[in-house]
Amino acid sequence: MKKTISQATIDRLPLYFRTLQLVESxxxxxxxxxxxxxxxxxxxxxxxxxxxxxxxFGRKGIGYDVHELKNKISNILGxxxxxxxxxxxxGHLGGALANYVNFASLGFSVVALFDKDKKIIxxxxxxxxxxxxxxxxxxIDKRAVDxxxxxVPATEAQEVADKLIAAGVKGIWNxxxxxxxxxxxxxxxxxxxxxxxxxLSYHMSQD
Amino acid sequence: MKKTISQATIDRLPLYFRTLQLVESxxxxxxxxxxxxxxxxxxxxxxxxxxxxxxxFGRKGIGYDVHELKNKISNILGxxxxxxxxxxxxGHLGGALANYVNFASLGFSVVALFDKDKKIIxxxxxxxxxxxxxxxxxxIDKRAVDxxxxxVPATEAQEVADKLIAAGVKGIWNxxxxxxxxxxxxxxxxxxxxxxxxxLSYHMSQD
DNA sequence: TAGATTGTTAATCGATTAACAATC
DNA sequence: TAGATTGTTAATCGATTAACAATC
Numbered sequence: 001m002k003k004t005i006s007q008a009t010i011d012r013l014p015l016y017f018r019t020l021q022l023v024e025s026x027x028x029x030x031x032x033x034x035x036x037x038x039x040x041x042x043x044x045x046x047x048x049x050x051x052x053x054x055x056x057f058g059r060k061g062i063g064y065d066v067h068e069l070k071n072k073i074s075n076i077l078g079x080x081x082x083x084x085x086x087x088x089x090x091g092h093l094g095g096a097l098a099n100y101v102n103f104a105s106l107g108f109s110v111v112a113l114f115d116k117d118k119k120i121i122x123x124x125x126x127x128x129x130x131x132x133x134x135x136x137x138x139x140i141d142k143r144a145v146d147x148x149x150x151x152v153p154a155t156e157a158q159e160v161a162d163k164l165i166a167a168g169v170k171g172i173w174n175x176x177x178x179x180x181x182x183x184x185x186x187x188x189x190x191x192x193x194x195x196x197x198x199x200l201s202y203h204m205s206q207d
Numbered sequence: 208m209k210k211t212i213s214q215a216t217i218d219r220l221p222l223y224f225r226t227l228q229l230v231e232s233x234x235x236x237x238x239x240x241x242x243x244x245x246x247x248x249x250x251x252x253x254x255x256x257x258x259x260x261x262x263x264f265g266r267k268g269i270g271y272d273v274h275e276l277k278n279k280i281s282n283i284l285g286x287x288x289x290x291x292x293x294x295x296x297x298g299h300l301g302g303a304l305a306n307y308v309n310f311a312s313l314g315f316s317v318v319a320l321f322d323k324d325k326k327i328i329x330x331x332x333x334x335x336x337x338x339x340x341x342x343x344x345x346x347i348d349k350r351a352v353d354x355x356x357x358x359v360p361a362t363e364a365q366e367v368a369d370k371l372i373a374a375g376v377k378g379i380w381n382x383x384x385x386x387x388x389x390x391x392x393x394x395x396x397x398x399x400x401x402x403x404x405x406x407l408s409y410h411m412s413q414d
Numbered sequence: 415t416a417g418a419t420t421g422t423t424a425a426t427c428g429a430t431t432a433a434c435a436a437t438c
Numbered sequence: 439t440a441g442a443t444t445g446t447t448a449a450t451c452g453a454t455t456a457a458c459a460a461t462c
Contacts, residue, residue: 006429007406014405018384032443040386044443045431052445060444061438077405078412092303099299102384106401108408147407171411173404177225177309179247187410189403194313196396197380198221198284199214200354201315203394204378205285213453239419251419252455259421267420268462417462424457431450438443 009050013073014106015040016047020070021105032063079107086112086145086169088160089152090120090130093175097149098125111143133163140167147171154178216257220280221313222247223254227277228312239270286314293319293352293376295367296359297327297337300382304356305332318350340370347374354378361385 019039023031033044033051051057051069054076058064074080085103087094090113098110113130115121121132131139139145148164150157150172157176164172171187174180182188226246230238240251240258258264258276261283265271281287292310294301297320305317320337322328328339338346346352355371357364357379364383371379378394381387389395 008429010406010409011402013409014399014402017405018401034443043431045433046429048444049430049446056445058444059438060436061442063443076409078408079405081408081412083408083411092306096299096303100400102401103404106405106408108404146411171407173407187407189407189410191400191403192221193307193398194225194309195218195221196398197310197315198224198286198313199217200378200380200394200396201285201288201290201313202217202220202283203396204290204353205288215453241419250455252457253453255420256422256454263421265420266462267460268418270419420459420461422457422459424455426455427453429450429452431448433446433448435446436444438441 005053009053010077012042012046012050013077015042016050017070017073017077017079020066020073024066024070029066030063031066031069033058035063074107081146082107082109083146083171084109084111084144085147085149085173086110086114086136086140086143086164087149087151088114088133088136088164089150089156090115090123090125091151094149094151095125097151098128108147112139112145114139133160136163137167140164140169145169147173150174150176150180152176212260216260217284219249219253219257220284222249223257224277224280224284224286227273227280231273231277236273237270238273238276240265242270281314288353289314289316290353290378291316291318291351292354292356292380293317293321293343293347293350293371294356294358295321295340295343295371296357296363297322297330297332298358301356301358302332304358305335315354319346319352321346340367343370344374347371347376352376354380357381357383357387359383 019036033047037044037047057069057072085108087098087110098113113125113128114133114136115130116133121130123130148169150160152160154176157178158180161172161180161182165186173189175191177192177194240254244251244254264276264279292315294305294317305320320332320335321340321343322337323340327337330337355376357367359367361383364385365387368379368387368389372393379389380396382398384399384401
């Protein structure tokens with residue numbers, strides 16, 4: 001009888017987390033929903049509602065303990081798992097993600113890279129050697145990869161997703177602009193850059 | 208008395224557009240909301256509702272003309288404007304975006320690159336020379352840049368946003384993980400990679 | 415005509431906002 | 439105590455889903 005948490009709430013938690021990290025580095029130990037809301041342009045009611053979904057973290061009349069709340073959110077989001085990523089498709093975007101420093105502060109690490117291009121296989125990106133897609137199963141197993149990141153062209157994305165799942169990844173982060181079919185027990189998040197850019201175009205075309 | 212269109216609807220239009228491009232390349236000239244829905248995992252009712260927001264595009268008993276609908280959506284999204292982008296921050300991510308081919312098929316083109324690092328200024332990425340941030344105003348004006356893309360560290364993002372707006376860009380696409388303050392008449396879209404990755408972590412931690 | 419499919423109205427569902435008692 | 443702020447319930451708002459008349 002677990003209550004379902006809305007995706008909107010889940011998507012705001014990383015914003016709270018990041019802001020709490022920042023606030024903590026400023027040596028502030030207590031923060032109110034009002035102050036947190038001001039920093040993020042989110043109403044304090046919304047923040048309290050989101051947090052209350054997971055329990056009672058604050059103190060009435062006082063606010064929230066920054067350090068404690070940060071850790072609570074980290075735990076809710078599962079960041080303590082220190083997930084291990086494999087990137088498939090070491091083109092410009094895949095290469096950029098392999099070098100993306102912000103992952104580390106959230107507890108993610110890139111531990112494997114794959115490509116099918118012979119010119120790319122064997123090269124190193126950010127200290128990680130690029131392997132052939134054909135060796136995916138063996139390496140994903142050996143390096144205990146949790147998450148597969150898909151940065152191949154759309155035409156190849158479904159095949160790569162199938163291989164990643166067969167190799168045992170537990171979640172997929174897809175940058176290819178196409179709808180993937182995956183088993184319902186495998187969480188899938190699509191990162192579709194053309195949506196945001198198109199939305200920007202739409203808003204710029206108004207009035 | 209213009210009716211406001213929901214962001215959810217606007218965010219689905221690029222998906223329809225992309226699928227229609229694909230369907231058109233398959234030489235199919237008519238498509239039903241049912242078929243479009245199957246390809247995208249969206250209910251046909253939702254699609255008809257979305258499209259009806261902008262007028263009557265379909266023919267009862269028949270479906271939608273693929274080519275016509277594709278063009279209608281392109282116009283609604285403002286893709287015919289052929290927006291010109293400037294990328295500020297030519298690190299791994301900025302460089303990857305400068306090379307991102309999918310932009311072209313949506314009618315966007317990258318026409319300027321900026322960085323503050325002397326080692327990067329003067330180099331070429333995808334045939335475009337990297338300029339100093341200090342020359343931003345002049346170059347943005349000369350090259351008629353519409354959209355500023357921010358791929359600098361979070362600590363520098365607000366300053367860059369201010370400069371882009373002062374230089375005359377009409378919209379901002381922000382990849383820095385921070386809340387930017389911009390005038391209300393400047394559309395801003397945030398592309399926050401840590402949200403999707405954190406959401407994936409959350410779902411992988413359930414059950 | 416019969417079957418298919420849109421466009422639109424009504425019903426439902428879910429998320430946000432408002433209000434306020436509890437309490438530090 | 440008085441002021442501040444949470445957690446929760448109720449009210450509102452908005453988006454999705456269902457139903458179906460219109461019509462090709």
